[in-house]
Amino acid sequence: MRFDVITLFPEQFRILSREGVVARALSRGIAELRLWNPRDFAPGPHRRVDDRPYGGGPGMVMLFEPLAAAIAAARAASPKSQVAYLSPQGTRLDQDAINDIAAKPGWILLAGRYEGIDERLLERCIDQEWSIGDYVLSGGELPAMVVMDAAIRLLPGALGHERSAYEDSHMSGLLDCPHFSRPEEIDGLRVPKVLLSGDHGAIARWRRQQALGRTWLKRPDLLAKMTLDQATTLDQATTLDQEAR
Ligand SMILES: COc1ccccc1CNc1ccc(C(N)=O)cn1
Numbered sequence: 001m002r003f004d005v006i007t008l009f010p011e012q013f014r015i016l017s018r019e020g021v022v023a024r025a026l027s028r029g030i031a032e033l034r035l036w037n038p039r040d041f042a043p044g045p046h047r048r049v050d051d052r053p054y055g056g057g058p059g060m061v062m063l064f065e066p067l068a069a070a071i072a073a074a075r076a077a078s079p080k081s082q083v084a085y086l087s088p089q090g091t092r093l094d095q096d097a098i099n100d101i102a103a104k105p106g107w108i109l110l111a112g113r114y115e116g117i118d119e120r121l122l123e124r125c126i127d128q129e130w131s132i133g134d135y136v137l138s139g140g141e142l143p144a145m146v147v148m149d150a151a152i153r154l155l156p157g158a159l160g161h162e163r164s165a166y167e168d169s170h171m172s173g174l175l176d177c178p179h180f181s182r183p184e185e186i187d188g189l190r191v192p193k194v195l196l197s198g199d200h201g202a203i204a205r206w207r208r209q210q211a212l213g214r215t216w217l218k219r220p221d222l223l224a225k226m227t228l229d230q231a232t233t234l235d236q237a238t239t240l241d242q243e244a245r
Helices: 010-017 022-028 062-078 095-102 121-122 140-151 161-167 200-218 221-242
Strands: 002-006 031-037 082-092 105-112 128-131
Touching: 002 082, 002 140, 002 200, 010 140, 022 140, 062 082, 062 121, 062 161, 082 121, 082 140, 095 121, 095 140, 105 121, 128 140, 200 221
Parallel strands: 002 031, 002 105, 082 105, 082 128
Antiparallel strands: none
8 A cells, every 4th residue: 555645744653664653564565655846846946836815714724736746746746546635624534435445546635734735636636624623733644644654554455363453443333341461459440351261262251241331431422323334234235235125
């Protein structure tokens, strides 16, 4: 999977290639990262990438021309990739969205700075607009890294133990179960007996029951969403079954 990131601060992305799951995936060629700096595409002696907003107001806006040129160069290098802009106005991402993102051959991620970008880029050059949450950051670089981390860890071979990605919170539509490791007792707090029993069926049932219980207590909205999804799936299956008869 290939990520092309358009950013005024390429140095910030060094962190991805230093350590951890993403760094390993990059070094193994499971994922690729290429950085494009709009300043390299800005014309004239001053190589401007931003300017004051028409209509006045505080802050600066990223200029159309350098970004459009950087996007065109990235598209030429990665013809199968779509362009996604990280912004507080974007579609809110969740695990389902990340699963879809990770299934594509690649993405060109545009990280905005200042007050944002010239609106005409959204008309002409950008395919999708994403938000990692309802809060404003000083730039789109961290959101771009969040999306890359969440997607790359799902790629085959990225995690040591394939199943651990699937069993994470939100992968099954539920929150994760509790985890314990050595020692068996800490300050009077003991590991649940079932986890020491070696009875894998009982352990799996306990973990599912814990995940359901936690989701019910902490995120009942996920349960509602899940039962709705399941109901829809069930309904579709029934319809298909009736049509098949
Ligand atoms: C004032 O910053 C901007 C204003 C407009 C667009 C982009 C930026 C860059 N900042 C971002 C980017 C993304 C997110 C998010 N929630 O995904 C939060 N902040």
